[in-house]
Amino acid sequence: MPSFAASGILSCPRDSGEAHPELSSPPPETPITFNRPVVVGRELEYIRAAVDAMHTSGDGEFTRRVAGLLRHELRACEVLLTPSCTDALEMCALLLDLGPRDSFVVPSFAFVSSASAFALRGARPIFVDIRPDTLNLDENALESVLTPDTRALIALHYNGVGCEMDRILGIAAARGIEVVEDNAHGLFAEFRGRPLGTFAPLAALSFHETKNFSCGEGGALVLNDARLVERAEHVRDKGTDRQALFRGQVDKYTWVDLGSSFVLSDILAAFLYAQLEQRERILADREAIWQRYDDALRGKVERHGVRLPTVPEHCRQGYHLYYLLLPDLDTRQALIAHLRSRGIYAVFHYSPLHVSRVGRSYGGRPGQCPVAERVSDTLLRLPFYLDLARADQERVIEEVLRFLER
Secondary structure (H helix, E strand, C coil): CCCHHHHCCCCCCCCCCCCCHHHHCCCCCCCECCCCCCCCCCHHHHHHHHHHCCCCCECCHHHHHHHHHHHHHHCCCEEEEECCHHHHHHHHHHHCCCCCCCEEEEECCCCCHHHHHHHCCCCEEEEECECCCCCCECHHHHHHHCCCCEEEEEEECHHHCCCCHHHHHHHHHHHCCEEEEECCCCCCCEECCEECCCCCCEEEEECCCCCCCCCCCCEEEEECCHHHHHHHHHHHECCECHHHHHCCCCCCCCECCCCCECCCEHHHHHHHHHHHHCHHHHHHHHHHHHHHHHHHHCCCCHHHCCECCCCCCCEECCCCCCEEECCCHHHHHHHHHHHHHCCECCECCCCCHHHCHHHHHCCCCCCCCHHHHHHHHHEEECCCCCCCCHHHHHHHHHHHHHHHCC
16 A cells, blocks of 8 residues: 555645635626526425434335336336436446446447446447437447447437437347436436337436436436346345345345445435426426527527527427537637626536547547537536526526627
């Protein structure tokens, strides 16, 4: 073990006491954050109920309620709550038995968990570019990147707009490749009338505080193949058959598989259940916010070289976020700075995985996924949360147009 005393410990930077330039002249109006968690119903009441029931660990009453609701709404074989979407994806990698001899396809424009969850098992990521319209995995580029050792394909439904699942599933089936849906953005969204997260045997959901339905940190594994349910229970419960004990199927539980502690606290499930009870209201309110942005900006910003979200007619989106695609990186950064100077916090999104430090170690190189690189440089997400006041949203719209028309 290295001796930090001998080698010297790098000191943490201290605040010099000088004002940060962007804070030296605070904006006159109340700041508008990018995201804000919102209590919509009986969250605090249900948390108290979980505490009073003296079952705050996983698989309590509220865990069962959430799993049952999602199982019914998605018509899934089973839904298992997890501490995060990342955990659900790591469970997928375990269930698919991915290892060092395998590769998997992942869109480069994705959150790091979409790749790292599978790379942790030793599998090698193959990065694929995205479509320029929906920003989803480009199904037309798939066949050119597949190799004989490709075992899995990660379909991320960006912004809750469905990937072209019929084409993707057809390509995967012809090659014997398993598809995993990363549906962190799209709970209750649909592709050709069918809920996202129900097309592949395995799908992952997110309930992070930035998502439409949140409990701060949380996720779920959706199982659409009954043959995977029992083993998924083992993987989720540290590799044991403890759930069989609870059902009276065995007289003691033991270690039967590889797994980890992928169980969500019932306190968080209580908060989440209250959110899901209000799902129709939440989706309707988010749709209204999304539509106000679209009505005010579409037709005005395109002449400045700005593109807005594309939602195909056969997709019912999840109203997860609203973004602009600016002409170039400099314009995007200048707009971020302009909005920040007015007390409005807008943010970019993913950095391309293929040109990250880890991505390069797997053979990623600049120019490999040009659409992902361009989108990463130009995409800007506008403030979007459930209780975003109409007046605040109008401020955002006004400042965006002021910047573009200056």
